[in-house]
Amino acid sequence: MLEAKRRAAVFFILAFILAAATGYMVLQKVKDLNSELGAMTKIYVANGEILSREVIQEDQVTVMEIPNKFVVKDSHITSFEELQYQVSVLPLKDGDIITKSMIKPATTLQNENNRLVSLNSSEKIQFDQVIETLDRVDIVVSTDNNGDRKTTMFMKDVVVRWALGNKDGMRGIAVEVTAEQAPKLIHMQNYADHIRILKANVGQNSLPLEETEEQATQEDAAAQPKSEAKPATPPATKPAPTPVQPKDNTKKETPKAAGTTSGSGQ
Structure with missing residues (x-):
């Protein structure tokens, strides 16, 4: 009886050791797989039905996480900025992964013709x-x-x-x-x-403020020499009347000389 209990205890201990070893090996294998797959990345999928040639709105898409190992940078959409002002070239259903080959820029022409x-x-x-x-x-x-x-x-x-x-x-x-x-x-x-x-x-009106101010300053500086040159012209005209005065004095002396001659004649 004691021998049977002893054997049962030994088998129980061996079973526990083997189970612990198996669990450790499984845990290590999971860790290795996670390290190979890497972290998770969010990609965009359809959040309901999206019609073709319809501009994609933010509420029409949602995110889904997949391991980095399966992310294709040239294919998967990882930010909503890549979907802005884009249309789908084919209809999408709920849960469909959106790839770059499925979308194209939306055209907003001024006229349909x-x-x-x-x-x-x-x-x-x-x-x-x-x-x-x-x-x-x-x-x-x-x-x-x-x-x-x-x-x-x-x-x-x-x-x-x-x-x-x-x-x-x-x-x-x-x-x-x-x-x-x-x-x-x-x-x-x-x-x-x-x-x-x-x-x-x-157009000139769309120039930056600094440029317009500099241009105005240059125009004012260019206009100042012209305004200073104007008062210089009157002094040139003032000397002109001076030579006329001697002629007047000469005319006044002539009658005096005539008067003197008449007096001497009397």
Whole structure:
């Protein structure tokens, strides 16, 4: 009886040791898996039905956490700023993961009959300044038809709907033109010898305050010498009457001389 109890106790102790060892090994394996997967990252998914070509609103999406190992930076959306002013190219259902290939910028044209024409930087097309979205540009075209060289203002004050580039260089822009102007612009883009994109003048009223103050100071400084030069002209006219006085004295002496002669005659 005691021998049986002793064996049972030994088996119980062995079972406990094996269970503890197994639990430790499982825990280590979970830790290893977590270290391989890394921390969790929030990605955006649809929070209900989203229609295609509909501007995505903040309440139409929600976040879901997935391990960093499965996050694709070039595909998954990790911030709502990447969804602002974007539309989905296909309808989405609740829980669908939103990827960058599913969205595109929303176009807000002034007129439904207008068209967007992209102008990409190349040897033929050059940009004189950094252009941003909603700027206005002038399009100057140079052509050479059998020696007949012309440079003309092809389009003026055209609205830019999106622009890609920075101070290091422009990659391209998309301008909004009417349906009638679009074929003409594309024709020039294909067959013109050279196209220059000029940023439209923003006007003097939009200059910074410091520049306008400096300009006013310069104008005042330039006006001061002119105002000082005006009083200098009257002194030049004052010496003019002085030579006239001797002539008057001469006339007065002449009658005196005549009087003296008449007196001596009497």
